[in-house]
Amino acid sequence: MSLPPFEVVVTEHGATVLRICRAMVGAHDADDVWSETFLAALGAYPRLEPGSNVRGWLATIAHRKAIDHIRKLNRSPLPVDPPPEALVLGAEPEVGDEDLWNAVVALPTKQRGAVVYHYLAGLPYAEVGQLLDSSEAAARRAAADGMRALRSTVTRETS
Amino acid sequence: MSFERDILTRLGRNSDQSVQALERLHARLVEAALGEDLLDVAYRIVDTPVGPLLVAATPAGVVRVAFAVQGHEAVLDDLARRVSPRVLRAPSRLDPAARQLDEYFSGRRHRFDLPLDLQLAQGFRRLVLARLADLRYGSTASYAAVAAALDNPKAVRAVGTACATNPVPVVVPCHRVVRSDGSAGGYAGGVEAKRALLALETAHRR
Numbered sequence: 058m059s060l061p062p063f064e065v066v067v068t069e070h071g072a073t074v075l076r077i078c079r080a081m082v083g084a085h086d087a088d089d090v091w092s093e094t095f096l097a098a099l100g101a102y103p104r105l106e107p108g109s110n111v112r113g114w115l116a117t118i119a120h121r122k123a124i125d126h127i128r129k130l131n132r133s134p135l136p137v138d139p140p141p142e143a144l145v146l147g148a149e150p151e152v153g154d155e156d157l158w159n160a161v162v163a164l165p166t167k168q169r170g171a172v173v174y175h176y177l178a179g180l181p182y183a184e185v186g187q188l189l190d191s192s193e194a195a196a197r198r199a200a201a202d203g204m205r206a207l208r209s210t211v212t213r214e215t216s
Numbered sequence: 217m218s219f220e221r222d223i224l225t226r227l228g229r230n231s232d233q234s235v236q237a238l239e240r241l242h243a244r245l246v247e248a249a250l251g252e253d254l255l256d257v258a259y260r261i262v263d264t265p266v267g268p269l270l271v272a273a274t275p276a277g278v279v280r281v282a283f284a285v286q287g288h289e290a291v292l293d294d295l296a297r298r299v300s301p302r303v304l305r306a307p308s309r310l311d312p313a314a315r316q317l318d319e320y321f322s323g324r325r326h327r328f329d330l331p332l333d334l335q336l337a338q339g340f341r342r343l344v345l346a347r348l349a350d351l352r353y354g355s356t357a358s359y360a361a362v363a364a365a366l367d368n369p370k371a372v373r374a375v376g377t378a379c380a381t382n383p384v385p386v387v388v389p390c391h392r393v394v395r396s397d398g399s400a401g402g403y404a405g406g407v408e409a410k411r412a413l414l415a416l417e418t419a420h421r422r
Contacts, residue, residue: 062293071238071242075237157227
């Protein structure tokens with residue numbers, strides 16, 4: 058077993074990482090965080106154990122880069138919630154489903170992280186918990202709360 | 217549950233803008249990787265009369281040329297294993313190689329002027345490749361003649377193996393080595409491709 062060419066990693070996971078970035082920092086800054094994530098990943102790639110969960114590995118790097126980014130914007134220690142300017146989606150809806158994405162970005166940090174890392178990145182709740190500094194059970198609850206909030210957005214749309 | 221599926225489908229969808237954004241981000245990644253010396257293997261596909269050729273380069277030079285019949289995916293996997301897994305599609309990095317291949321296939325170029333990285337050929341095989349560079353455009357030599365020229369007349373089979381495993385075919389002209397009876401002999405790109413290259417060179421020989 059050996060590592061596939063990094064190009065395969067970009068092709069297979071580029072879109073997922075972009076969704077993570079959009080959810081965590083908004084569409085406007087997502088490109089910067091995506092770029093920082095993949096450049097860091099490329100640097101560390103030869104040391105990755107073959108057969109690792111690549112998507113989880115990338116999600117971890119993307120999370121760190123998103124936090125760094127938010128911290129830079131805020132010029133203060135790790136915020137409980139990202140500052141408003143980090144939450145503004147780009148003027149043009151780069152992602153088709155603007156309302157739904159706005160709803161994701163508007164979720165409290167823990168819920169947003171739990172939904173993104175569990176549902177979009179496919180990480181088990183134990184790893185989601187580690188990323189968000191909470192327990193597995195808390196991550197599971199946050200994801201459920203987040204999905205419930207999104208569900209009400211969808212319900213409002215269709216009613 | 218159907219709400220959940222609907223939400224996830226919608227969040228997971230790639231819009232046209234996303235596809236464009238990913239193209240742009242890929243190009244930006246290549247630039248950044250070059251700037252940080254993290255692009256160990258760059259590659260692109262060049263369309264030619266003998267089918268799409270994969271061309272790959274390290275910072276030292278062209279390290280691999282491969283025909284479609286060799287399986288481009290398998291060749292990239294091999295590069296990741298033997299050279300470095302830091303492999304990215306980076307067309308601009310291979311502009312000179314692509315241009316020279318275009319010129320070669322239109323008959324205007326008789327000799328490649330590209331830095332080569334022959335790390336994938338070792339020992340005797342590498343000596344054979346160095347010798348092949350002396351074979352003139354439009355000429356051929358037998359496997360036996362190449363072996364003799366290397367002061368190793370018994371190594372006919374080894375010369376054949378060196379040609380068959382040439383990591384940079386076309387650029388290092390192993391297609392100019394043929395059987396003693398004048399028939400083409402085997403070729404990594406298939407015997408049809410070998411005949412096509414020899415015919416091209418015969419037609420444009422000065």
